[in-house]
Amino acid sequence: MVHRELRNQLPVYLEHGITGAAGDGRVSAAPRRDYADAAAAVLIAGGPAGAVYELSGAAFTMTELAAVVSDAASQTVHYTNASEAEYAQVLVGVGLPAAAAAMIADADTGLSQGALFVPETHLEELTGRPATALADALREALA
Numbered sequence: 001m002v003h004r005e006l007r008n009q010l011p012v013y014l015e016h017g018i019t020g021a022a023g024d025g026r027v028s029a030a031p032r033r034d035y036a037d038a039a040a041a042v043l044i045a046g047g048p049a050g051a052v053y054e055l056s057g058a059a060f061t062m063t064e065l066a067a068v069v070s071d072a073a074s075q076t077v078h079y080t081n082a083s084e085a086e087y088a089q090v091l092v093g094v095g096l097p098a099a100a101a102a103m104i105a106d107a108d109t110g111l112s113q114g115a116l117f118v119p120e121t122h123l124e125e126l127t128g129r130p131a132t133a134l135a136d137a138l139r140e141a142l143a
Helices: 003-016 032-045 061-072 084-093 098-112 123-129 132-141
Strands: 018-020 077-081
Touching: 003 061, 003 132, 018 061, 018 084, 032 084, 032 123, 061 077, 084 098
Parallel strands: 018 077
Antiparallel strands: none
């Protein structure tokens, strides 16, 4: 998730803040580079057939994301939590089709219920290093 998506979203975050229906749900994410490094490690090592790997970085909430964006950009960014219906309306208001807005708002509600939280990860084990920290990924996105 982190690098390209943050780069694309940063102007919106800086101008309008972060809005969603994620509540205090935690997102376990890492930059694509980290996922690519883990995939390469599996391919090189020839891991066991059918093995399943849970890959993610340190989990964060949208409020924590807003704080990291604020720090990196030297500008206050807030996270505004909305109900699923309110968030869908916000998305429709910025031009998304109603069906797409409903799907994204539903995904955010899932996030609030732990759908994007991975308590254990194989990423560090496979790459031999911790996942890139959110703040570091954000600094790269701002560069």
